[in-house]
Amino acid sequence: MQAWGAFLAAHAGLVRAMDQTLRERAGMSLQWYDALAQIAGGGGRVTMRELERRVLLSQSGLSRLVDRLQQAGLVTRTAAPSDRRSVEVSLTPRGRTRLRRAREVQSEQVRTRFADRMSQVEAETVLRVLCRIGHEAAEEAQRAEPSG
Amino acid sequence: MQAWGAFLAAHAGLVRAMDQTLRERAGMSLQWYDALAQIAGGGGRVTMRELERRVLLSQSGLSRLVDRLQQAGLVTRTAAPSDRRSVEVSLTPRGRTRLRRAREVQSEQVRTRFADRMSQVEAETVLRVLCRIGHEAAEEAQRAEPSG
DNA sequence: CAAGATTGAGGCATCAATCTTT
DNA sequence: AAAGATTGATGCCTCAATCTTG
Secondary structure, eight states: OTHHHHHHHHHHHHHHHHHHHHHHHHSSOHHHHHHHHHHHHTTSEEEHHHHHHHTTSOHHHHHHHHHHHHHTTSEEEEEOSSOTTOEEEEEOHHHHHHHHHHHHHHHHHIIIIIGGGSOHHHHHHHHHHHHHHHHHHHHHHHHHTTTO | OTHHHHHHHHHHHHHHHHHHHHHHHHSSOHHHHHHHHHHHHTTSEEEHHHHHHHTTSOHHHHHHHHHHHHHTTSEEEEEOSSOTTOEEEEEOHHHHHHHHHHHHHHHHHIIIIIGGGSOHHHHHHHHHHHHHHHHHHHHHHHHHTTTO
């Protein structure tokens, strides 16, 4: 039951530490890294809608984040050919380079700050529990929307 | 290794859901609840400095949060008798009442959304791992500061 | 009207600077 | 000079409204 407090504390501590290190060593925030990594994970080109599902951000929040990434020259926006309501976001060469560097930093951080601090069996338990919790939270969010 | 992604997703989902429910059913945010609960945990009267350590917020962030709580009539600020640099924050009767209600809502949420979704042994593992991670993050934050 | 995306307004968090007291 | 606390400036996120296309 104290696990909830530990959960909040661990999250706050880890995110803060990782964000700071990423800024120092790769020149970008955790938020930027996550967005760039999700674009790369979608083949280097995804729609805003798709990116919104992958990133933990509202629709408008994503729009403004992409504004900043675009201004930094890391991504471009292009109209989607199939559906003209849709906008596709792509990594620029510069974006790819910056992501590569950031990925090195962040992979190491996830390993040293998170993964290395639990045994194999602990990691399996944590993954299983967190996936269960995350899924049920997502389902509930979906159920809540249609009624509104 | 995917556990990190699950961790972030679970945190975002839980915090969002809990915050919304708390707003609907107790008329306050998770942030407010946490602050009021921490004041109550300190005997209903704590210094700003002490509250800052208990709450996941910067010094100035806390100052503004207490501004809002005070404006809502839930807490009062008084000068500390022992050290005149210090300010003590106390719960008002109204604050106590509101906290009591919020605590009912939040206790149930932590149980149903978090605790009930893992077995006893899973909970023990999760608690152990998260405490370990949280401690090491806190130690590192301490080590990082004195050098600056 | 629904879906995808953007924009305006407002809320909240942080950094850096400042004030008071030790 | 250091510690406790507050304030000004700034940045990011969200809600609601709006625009365009289906």
